[in-house]
Structures are given as structure tokens and as C-alpha cells.
Amino acid sequence: MTPLLEVNHVSKQFGNETKALSDVNFSVSEGEFVSIIGPSGAGKSTLLRCINRMIDASNGEIIFDNMNVMNLKKKELKMVRTKIGMIFQHYNLVNRLSVIENTLHGNLGKKSTIAGALGLYNQEEKEQAVKILSTLGLVEHIYKRADQLSGGQKQRVGIARALIQNPRMMLCDEPIASLDPNSAKVIMDHLRNISTTMGITVLVNLHQVDVALKYSDRVIGINHGQVVFNGTPKDITKDDIQRIYGSEAEDLIFDIGGIHAS
Amino acid sequence: MEANEQVVSGEPMLESPSKPIKIKILTKSTIAIRITLLALAFLTVYAFFSFDYKEIDFGEAILATFANIKAMFFEAHFNHFTFTHAFYQVLITLGLAFLTTIFGAIIAVFLGLLAAENLTSKRVSAVIKGIVAFIRAVPTVLWVLIFAVAAGLGSVAAVIGMTFHSVSYLVKAYSESFEELDNGVIEALQASGASFWQIIFQAVIPSSLTYMISWTFLRFEINFAVAVAMGAAAGAGGIGFDMFMASNFYLDIREIGTITYFILAIAILLEVFATKFKKKLRVNG
Structure with a gap:
């Protein structure tokens, strides 16, 4: 290989x-x-x-x-x-934002500066986020704020944020x-x-x-x-x-x- | 009882119960503080004896002051203006406070980002913080009077001067709340290829929003008080100007009482609104 x-x-x-x-x-x-x-x-x-x-x-x-x-x-x-996706010991999520918003952050690098700054994501990106979150078992928490999750759940959001980058x-x-x-x-x-x-x-x-x-x-x-x-x-x-x-x-x-x- | 006494006498701390136990140890700093307090107390008492009272009888003066306060607050009336006029003037003062806070906040967000050490370089941060500290050290009233040289005494000078001071105040407050953000969050977004402005708007500002709003509210309350003073001192209009007229021109203490009630009502309203808003923000935001 x-x-x-x-x-x-x-x-x-x-x-x-x-x-x-x-x-x-x-x-x-x-x-x-x-x-x-x-x-x-x-x-x-x-x-x-x-x-x-x-x-x-x-x-x-x-x-x-x-x-x-x-x-x-x-x-x-x-x-x-x-x-290259990256996940961290302390998860490094934005605590005041929801799980799905944190997940979509993984897409920022591919978006234009303005669309990313304003948090405008298209339907395709959102669908992908939901799909990834459901494979990680977080689909019932997508609107929860990141600081309301347990450590393990936070790390799964971290993984989702990395995975959405493909x-x-x-x-x-x-x-x-x-x-x-x-x-x-x-x-x-x-x-x-x-x-x-x-x-x-x-x-x-x-x-x-x-x-x-x-x-x-x-x-x-x-x-x-x-x-x-x-x-x-x-x-x-x-x-x-x-x-x-x-x-x-x-x-x-x-x-x-x-x-x-x- | 006897059993109790036995237990007490068995404790090592109370082996010699006659000796008092100190809870505070006398150090250099406590001695210095005590000497300062004593000196201040002595100076205060001495000052009252050394005043030049001229013909004034102290007791009479106190009674007269109370009479004035009574006239001001219990016999408050409208003489030179109506309720609607006063209400309108209060709105103008509020408008002045609102305008300067909004202008200040918008400018301060951008300067605050540059002044936050974790977002820019240490040097840029130090330069901005230094300038801002200088601006803050000069009182708002003085800035208004300085700008009055160019703009003439009036509302324009008041808006510029108050905005100027609000910016410096909010830059400090905002940059400090930005600096509190966990660096890991910034690192995580950088690692996924996000740009500077994306990180600002997606991570930095959402994380510090509560702090920013409460600081802005505090500044709004300060600006309201300053706006009242500006009406009198810089001719910026509003309820402050009416107060100036009532006190310095018509010498009508009862009308001043009315105006004070108006300002008090607005201040309480602002406080109640701010507290409620912050509570809501904490739950939902």
C-alpha cells in the first residue's frame, strides 16, 4: 500500500x-x-x-x-x-452552541468566509450532519447545547465535527x-x-x-x-x-x- | 456536665485556659491599616471642629436641609413644563444614551477583537489597550468639552465625546471576555481549516455573548447618567437641560424633585429590564 x-x-x-x-x-x-x-x-x-x-x-x-x-x-x-480531522482530549467544542452547530463547524474550511461566519449551511450539509450524528448515536441530542452533554457525548460530537470534513x-x-x-x-x-x-x-x-x-x-x-x-x-x-x-x-x-x- | 468538662480539659488547645487565643496575628500590613484608619478617624473629627462655620448654626442648617428635601420630594410639581414635555425630554436623554452605547459597542467589538491577546499578537494588543486606558482615564465630561471645541457646545459634541469614552470602556470589557475563551476551541476550528473571521463569528462571539451583553447594559446605565449630566453641562438637551434650567435659572426646587422622580423611574425600569433580560439569556442562550 x-x-x-x-x-x-x-x-x-x-x-x-x-x-x-x-x-x-x-x-x-x-x-x-x-x-x-x-x-x-x-x-x-x-x-x-x-x-x-x-x-x-x-x-x-x-x-x-x-x-x-x-x-x-x-x-x-x-x-x-x-x-485532516482532529479531535482533542478536552473536546474543544463551542459550549454555547448546539450539537448540530458544533458538528457543522467541521465544514467551515470548505465554505466561503462570509457564509461560514454567518453560519449559513445548505440542506446537503445539514443532512450529512444528521446522518453522522445518528451513526454516533447522538440524533436525539442535536439541539442540545454542547455544555449539557456528558464527556463521552461531547467527544462523539468532536468525532462528528471531524467526520463531516470527509x-x-x-x-x-x-x-x-x-x-x-x-x-x-x-x-x-x-x-x-x-x-x-x-x-x-x-x-x-x-x-x-x-x-x-x-x-x-x-x-x-x-x-x-x-x-x-x-x-x-x-x-x-x-x-x-x-x-x-x-x-x-x-x-x-x-x-x-x-x-x-x- | 462533668463528662463535658473532662473532654474539654483533655484537648491540647485548652491546656492553659487562662491565656486568650488570638484569631488575628498582627502583621505589618494589619498594623499599617489600623494606623491609617485611626488617622482618618482623627482627621474627620478634627475637620468638623476646624471648619469655618461663619454665621451658620449647625442644627438650623441640618433642619433647613431636611426642609429642602421635603419640599423637593413631597411637594414636587410642574411649573415650567408639562408631564408630556418632561416625558419627551426623558426620551431624548435615553436616546442620547442609546445612540452612544450602540455606536460605542459596534466600534468596540472590532477594536476588542484586535485587543484580545489570544486573537492577535501581544504587541497589537498592548498598543490598543494602552491607548484605550489613556482615553478611559480622562472623564467622559472632559471628552465632551474637548470635542465641543471643534463641534461647538451641544448634542454633537456630547455624542462624539460619550461614544469616545464608551468605546474605550467597552474595548477593555470585550477584550477581557474574549481572552477568557478556551484556546482549544480556536485551535479546533483552525485545525479544520476555518478562517479568522469564521472563528470569530462561530466560536469567539457566541461564547462571550452573555458577558458582552451585560457589559453593554452596564455601559448603557452609565451613559444614561452621563447623558443627564451632559444636558446640563454641555447643552446636549434632554431632561438634564430642564434640570439645569430649574435649578440655576428658575431656582425651583420642587420642579427639580419632579425631574429627579422621572430619572429615578427610568433608572429603576432599566435595572428591572436588564435583570430580566440577563436571566432569560442565561436560561435560553
Whole structure:
């Protein structure tokens, strides 16, 4: 399969001292479900944001859909961003607006500035929004204000906002870090489903190693801004976990053997 | 009783019950505050003794003041104008307040967006906030008088001067409510390719609308009070001018009472309306 995303020798430096990423290399194929795991502050969020240029990488090249993202001008960058959906740990919805309005926000990038600013959406866009919301099980809440929803429901609205973009790829920045286990499972199932049935590439930052191993086609481990593991969940060993999380990994609460067995 | 006493004596805090326990510790700042308060109290008492009372008998003066207040509020009457005239003049004053608030609000939304640190750069924000702070530091009345040099004393100078000050006040209020917005929301819309103005109108303004409306209402109330004063001080017309005539020209204290009632009624109405409107906004908005 041809890679949809290629990250070659990417580094990111904040100021003079802190190096968030150093020489990161990996590629992701079309439709793949890839998890990025690593300790807090390892550079997972920075890496994700470099891909859609919410943060500008210092060196290297990022090739998405045969375009070098790093060299794009403002207008082309916007075009690329419309093809990449993004969801966040804190959902980042506009709390005072309704679920359907928040969902339709995903279309803003494709609309003219004035139509988008005034919130004028055509029937087709609205129908698509309702369709996506019903597959995510939110159809009875479409006129509710976003702040009246539970965390899991908010994250589903976040997914709907990304899906309405018709993205080639979804970037998920710790989508389940603020959720209880049940809601987290619902969200991960939806993400997996998006990857399998719609063929959308999904790139997820995760804190939960067991979740990453269970859902992903491939796992990328990052520590101190460097890729220290890149392989399928089956290939991961205790040593790899230790290299990703450092020496304390001995005491981590999960058991790899158990996960592989299930 | 005995059991109680035993429990109390068992507590470590009360081992020596004769020693009083302080709840406030004397620090430098509390000592400074106490000295200041004492000094102020002393100066106030001293001032009353050191006034030059001339021929005025203090008790008589107080009684006369009460008599004036009684005449003003209990014997209020119309003399130089009618009820409809007064009502019309109040509407003019309200109109002046409304016009300047609306002008101010429209200009302030755009300047407020530029002054919000999270929406533009720190430098632009600092420049606008600096200018606006300077404008705000000068009282509204002074701005009206400054513009009166060019526009002549009257309603034009009042509108320009009051708008000027309203803008500076609202820019501060609006930009602060814009800055309270969670940066993640802006990030999320940027990541989907939305443009600056789309983010402003779809995320920033909807999120801060309640704050903006309550600040605008507050400014409207201030502008109403200023508009009354402007009628007297800058000849901007309205009920303030009638008040000026009644007090300075006709020396009719009873008519001033009538006008005060009018202004009071409007102020209460505004307050009631504002409270109701805000409540409704909180539930539905």
C-alpha cells in the first residue's frame, strides 16, 4: 500500500534548549489505525500538531497525500487541513452552541468566509450532519447545547465535527484521557469502526498501553522526542515497554501477556 | 456536665485556659491599616471642629436641609413644563444614551477583537489597550468639552465625546471576555481549516455573548447618567437641560424633585429590564 503520510527526519525545538522531537521517522498507510504511546512530555502532542502544522516543525519533511506540508502556503495549508480531522482530549467544542452547530463547524474550511461566519449551511450539509450524528448515536441530542452533554457525548460530537470534513486522516490527541472506561470504550470502538469501514487513516495519541495494543494495527512508541518502537501490537515486548516508559515500567499496572492472550 | 468538662480539659488547645487565643496575628500590613484608619478617624473629627462655620448654626442648617428635601420630594410639581414635555425630554436623554452605547459597542467589538491577546499578537494588543486606558482615564465630561471645541457646545459634541469614552470602556470589557475563551476551541476550528473571521463569528462571539451583553447594559446605565449630566453641562438637551434650567435659572426646587422622580423611574425600569433580560439569556442562550 502507498503511504498516505510520511514523516521524515522531523525535529522540533522550542527555544534554544528544549528539544521536543528529534529525527522522527515513520510512515502511515491509507486506512491504517496507528497509536502513538509514550510518557507525558515525550512529544506526542507536538508530533500530532506538526502534521497539520498547528505547530511548525523545525526540520525535516512531512508528506501528506504527496504534498510536503512544511512548504505549503496559507491557502494550500487550509486545503490540507480540511482533509485532516482532529479531535482533542478536552473536546474543544463551542459550549454555547448546539450539537448540530458544533458538528457543522467541521465544514467551515470548505465554505466561503462570509457564509461560514454567518453560519449559513445548505440542506446537503445539514443532512450529512444528521446522518453522522445518528451513526454516533447522538440524533436525539442535536439541539442540545454542547455544555449539557456528558464527556463521552461531547467527544462523539468532536468525532462528528471531524467526520463531516470527509477527512482522509483523523488526528486524535488523547481522545479518551478524560473519560471513564465505558465512554472510553465507546469512543475507541467508534474510531476503530471509522478506520475499518470508512477507510480513514486514524492516528491516536494514547496514555493507555492496553487500549493501544488492543485497537491498533500498529504502535509507535516515543520517548524523549525519539521513536523507540515501531511495530505491530503482537511484536511488542516488555523490553520495548521499558524503553518507551523508562525504568519504572517494571511497576506498570498492566500485564502484556494477558493482553496478548485476549 | 462533668463528662463535658473532662473532654474539654483533655484537648491540647485548652491546656492553659487562662491565656486568650488570638484569631488575628498582627502583621505589618494589619498594623499599617489600623494606623491609617485611626488617622482618618482623627482627621474627620478634627475637620468638623476646624471648619469655618461663619454665621451658620449647625442644627438650623441640618433642619433647613431636611426642609429642602421635603419640599423637593413631597411637594414636587410642574411649573415650567408639562408631564408630556418632561416625558419627551426623558426620551431624548435615553436616546442620547442609546445612540452612544450602540455606536460605542459596534466600534468596540472590532477594536476588542484586535485587543484580545489570544486573537492577535501581544504587541497589537498592548498598543490598543494602552491607548484605550489613556482615553478611559480622562472623564467622559472632559471628552465632551474637548470635542465641543471643534463641534461647538451641544448634542454633537456630547455624542462624539460619550461614544469616545464608551468605546474605550467597552474595548477593555470585550477584550477581557474574549481572552477568557478556551484556546482549544480556536485551535479546533483552525485545525479544520476555518478562517479568522469564521472563528470569530462561530466560536469567539457566541461564547462571550452573555458577558458582552451585560457589559453593554452596564455601559448603557452609565451613559444614561452621563447623558443627564451632559444636558446640563454641555447643552446636549434632554431632561438634564430642564434640570439645569430649574435649578440655576428658575431656582425651583420642587420642579427639580419632579425631574429627579422621572430619572429615578427610568433608572429603576432599566435595572428591572436588564435583570430580566440577563436571566432569560442565561436560561435560553
